[in-house]
Amino acid sequence: MLARVSSTPSFKRLPRAVREQQMLDAAVKVFSRRGFHAASMDEIAEDAGISKPMVYAYLGTKEELFIACLHREAARMMLTIAGAADPDLPADQRLWRGLRAFFGFVGAHRDGWAVLYRQARGSPPFATELAAMRARLVEVVAGMFDHALRARGREIAATELEVVAYALVGAGESLADWLADHPEAEPERTATRMMNVAWLGAAQLLDGVTWRPPADD
Amino acid sequence: MLARVSSTPSFKRLPRAVREQQMLDAAVKVFSRRGFHAASMDEIAEDAGISKPMVYAYLGTKEELFIACLHREAARMMLTIAGAADPDLPADQRLWRGLRAFFGFVGAHRDGWAVLYRQARGSPPFATELAAMRARLVEVVAGMFDHALRARGREIAATELEVVAYALVGAGESLADWLADHPEAEPERTATRMMNVAWLGAAQLLDGVTWRPPADD
Amino acid sequence: MLARVSSTPSFKRLPRAVREQQMLDAAVKVFSRRGFHAASMDEIAEDAGISKPMVYAYLGTKEELFIACLHREAARMMLTIAGAADPDLPADQRLWRGLRAFFGFVGAHRDGWAVLYRQARGSPPFATELAAMRARLVEVVAGMFDHALRARGREIAATELEVVAYALVGAGESLADWLADHPEAEPERTATRMMNVAWLGAAQLLDGVTWRPPADD
Amino acid sequence: MLARVSSTPSFKRLPRAVREQQMLDAAVKVFSRRGFHAASMDEIAEDAGISKPMVYAYLGTKEELFIACLHREAARMMLTIAGAADPDLPADQRLWRGLRAFFGFVGAHRDGWAVLYRQARGSPPFATELAAMRARLVEVVAGMFDHALRARGREIAATELEVVAYALVGAGESLADWLADHPEAEPERTATRMMNVAWLGAAQLLDGVTWRPPADD
DNA sequence: TATGAATGAGGGTTCATTCAT
DNA sequence: TATGAATGAACCCTCATTCAT
Structure with a gap:
């Protein structure tokens, strides 16, 4: 059996407020780098270290996310x-x-x-x-x-x-x-x-x- | 959904320079109304009273078109x-x-x-x-x-x-x-x-x- | 987007049979209002005043839930x-x-x-x-x-x-x-x-x- | 160089009316087999022998397509x-x-x-x-x-x-x-x-x- | 028991772009 | 010259479902 050598301690479940800030940070970063339309929700989610559905669950639509930023x-x-x-x-x-x-x-x-x-x-x-x-x-x-x-x-x-x-x-x-x-x-x-x-x-x-x-x- | 309407009786065969100005007029109008990304080549072509391939033939890519504007x-x-x-x-x-x-x-x-x-x-x-x-x-x-x-x-x-x-x-x-x-x-x-x-x-x-x-x- | 509202003061710890009936009531209501596919487990859970995992724990899959109804x-x-x-x-x-x-x-x-x-x-x-x-x-x-x-x-x-x-x-x-x-x-x-x-x-x-x-x- | 032995004579460009009927045929077939929601536009398009965007261009939304059927x-x-x-x-x-x-x-x-x-x-x-x-x-x-x-x-x-x-x-x-x-x-x-x-x-x-x-x- | 947090997977839709006529 | 027909490729968004607490 392959041993799973995980270096990162498996990201924990963080409270909503924290995650929201992480997402906003990532969003601001990606939006500013790519521009609104060229930015993809995938990239934002990945950059925030979270899956896309969470972004939608917490901050809503791409447009709403931008406005939140x-x-x-x-x-x-x-x-x-x-x-x-x-x-x-x-x-x-x-x-x-x-x-x-x-x-x-x-x-x-x-x-x-x-x-x-x-x-x-x-x-x-x-x-x-x-x-x-x-x-x-x-x-x-x-x-x-x-x-x-x-x-x-x-x-x-x-x-x-x-x-x-x-x-x-x-x-x-x-x-x-x-x-x-x-x-x-x-x-x-x-x-x-x-x-x-x-x-x-x-x-x-x-x-x-x-x-x-x-x-x- | 593409509407099946017959277009205007057609002022066909205009010289290139004229057509190009028409297209640029339309493009400026649409870009300014919708923003770059929300603007669609379809709408621009339609507004210019011309088919899409013509736009590409004369002014190139959407990006190039915008820059031309x-x-x-x-x-x-x-x-x-x-x-x-x-x-x-x-x-x-x-x-x-x-x-x-x-x-x-x-x-x-x-x-x-x-x-x-x-x-x-x-x-x-x-x-x-x-x-x-x-x-x-x-x-x-x-x-x-x-x-x-x-x-x-x-x-x-x-x-x-x-x-x-x-x-x-x-x-x-x-x-x-x-x-x-x-x-x-x-x-x-x-x-x-x-x-x-x-x-x-x-x-x-x-x-x-x-x-x-x-x-x- | 998940609203951040605190739910009702909680009538917690009801016996299983009662909870199940509540869920079925909610499910029937939502299914009939929206249709099977348009109905979401989220809405059913919310309407039943219970969290989603409970629905799964008690009545199983969405399909099973519908059949139970x-x-x-x-x-x-x-x-x-x-x-x-x-x-x-x-x-x-x-x-x-x-x-x-x-x-x-x-x-x-x-x-x-x-x-x-x-x-x-x-x-x-x-x-x-x-x-x-x-x-x-x-x-x-x-x-x-x-x-x-x-x-x-x-x-x-x-x-x-x-x-x-x-x-x-x-x-x-x-x-x-x-x-x-x-x-x-x-x-x-x-x-x-x-x-x-x-x-x-x-x-x-x-x-x-x-x-x-x-x-x- | 690999010879491309194509038996089907490479489907031609058909007039709109014909394609629309093909699409409707496929849609009826797929909708009836799978049900509205389980049916995917992909399958319908494939079954009609055409790409998805054509379906959208001619018959519109999935819902509109169903109604057309x-x-x-x-x-x-x-x-x-x-x-x-x-x-x-x-x-x-x-x-x-x-x-x-x-x-x-x-x-x-x-x-x-x-x-x-x-x-x-x-x-x-x-x-x-x-x-x-x-x-x-x-x-x-x-x-x-x-x-x-x-x-x-x-x-x-x-x-x-x-x-x-x-x-x-x-x-x-x-x-x-x-x-x-x-x-x-x-x-x-x-x-x-x-x-x-x-x-x-x-x-x-x-x-x-x-x-x-x-x-x- | 009960739930907030989290995600894999998939589907609808759109669009720039290009053939073939 | 001019266009209807056609498509590959993405992207937004949603949802059923499951952990970890």
Whole structure:
């Protein structure tokens, strides 16, 4: 009889919560490596060290699984950012801390970022999910501006504010992409660069300086 | 299930160039509506009013077809932007015209934009293609800055410049997305908003003003 | 996807016989609602308020479970019918009582009937089971006729008798189906109708009247 | 080089209509042999001498395929029966011809009958389809009765008529099942037997004879 | 007794892609 | 040029069934 020399101690039965995290880890990894459609549930399951039916049992459909990834990564990110902001600091300090936390997160979770902000953008079912998350970010940024403006006795229409915030968030995402693609780049320096783009203009806006299109054009 | 309907009375035998444009039109439409993977060659062929083998004969693989779309749309966009910039104008005027052209293009080709900048981001095979195109844009923006800096006898390290340009391009893309999603928004106003974000800060940078992280942090 | 809800506070440790009946109740319900294949052991277990392994421990395989349902329902039905017939009554009275009992049973156990006579018919493994049960019914009906015929000094070949009985049973099943689908219908009236179909012809046959195909045809 | 001695002349590309019939033939065969769920699209495709995607392309989903079978078989059957009935004949002659045609059809298409009247009964999605077809049959039978009654200056309530017809149809189906299971049985004799069950009672009903439940019961 | 955890196996469905006409 | 016919290859998903506790 062939002796079965098993080196691995035969994986035990783990409680649901643990397995779910393992699955999400694997899913984020595979989704980010292959893209949503090219990723196969087989690969995810294998990578999680579990059989496919378990994935379905715990996290549902491939689409639902992807959304679960989205949510987990987004929640983590928002938590990181929220933890860094101190409402009592002056506006630029708050922005700086927020950005540092943001880029720090992206640098530490390049996979998660890829899932979150690259894959989700394309396909209709996720675009809305992503839009919702980005909206939260936009709101935070817009809120910061509004706060700073009021502190200076100034005010800007809500839509206007939102659009500016939208642009800044976009700039941030873009740099985050850049960061995710440059493994050697330091998150903190990236944050500084972003401040140079965002704050210098913002400070002007806060002081009431605006740019207007040339009249004759 | 294939419906057994007789197709349109047939405008047969068009010259190749025309057919190819029809196909690309259809492809852009379908890709933008469904996303790359959810789009089926069947739907594209049908929408182009042509049979599937023709699509393969003229434009090749689904992937190649998508890339063909990318190229056509990118070329159109670059052409539009390039046509708007006059190298003799002052920096802010050039930026303003470029942005106006850019948002005008996006407003007029929302489908194309969606294919170009949303779908392509996710899946590895296209990400590189897209990156190349964006690099060209970044280069243009960075070039503008460099030009303006030199005119003022100043200089910034190339990487630094690139990163800032990257951020601005990101902000622009973000607003373009916003524009693509708000059919009622006016491209020109969006361009103005973008100027307020980009130029006010940029002008500072051009004047040598920089933001630095607090020392004690 | 498995919902993570805590189940009912648990009426644990019931004696086996009780549990088995609960399971059979649930099984009959689910089988009749979904059909054999569409029914899942999960749903049955949940509906019985018990975990799946218990179902397997007590009633075995899905197929065995279905057969157990068949048997229980058939036994109940035969018991009901047998309890209604009094061998000393004249033939039409016996038939009438039997039918009344039969339709009464169907009306009271529409689920069970559905399992018994609708699901089982289709799939090979159960068709034989069902055939056996129906054979018992046919035999009873044929027996009644034979008895009545002999009482009149007449006789019919066994096969002939069986076929006629078979037809009558089919008519009964058909009306039972009709009854199962019309919740407002009264079992007793259905039985009367069945008598009008069955007995009027039967009485003729008992009296030696037969129908013959036209010679020239 | 191995010569490829192919005896079959390599199946040609057949027009859609032909292939569809081949597929339906195969489907009816497999469905009747295995039952709906146990039947696999693979087996059907193979049996039809074609690849699976063609089945999907032409006839759609497994469910749709089954329904297509139902419809084809039902249409054939109704055509056969309708072709046999001559409205000018007396009632019993019409019934006789109809039944002979019916049992003849079942005898000649045992597979089709099995699909039609056995499989469909169980699962919800098909039960309705089947019910509709059976309703047409019931209507025909009821119509015949109504016609004969009016010819005798008599009348019965529509529901009453329908229920009786329902029972007769059930009896017919039951004998058809019996016939399908007894390969050696002759359809014509079965039809004669059915007449003995159906007509003798029916004739009584037509003459106004009815059975009533005993008053004291 | 009772159950959460786990899986092998298989089926339906879709799609990009290519012949043969 | 143009297309209907045809397919190989995957992939998602489900389910009956069994351990290990």
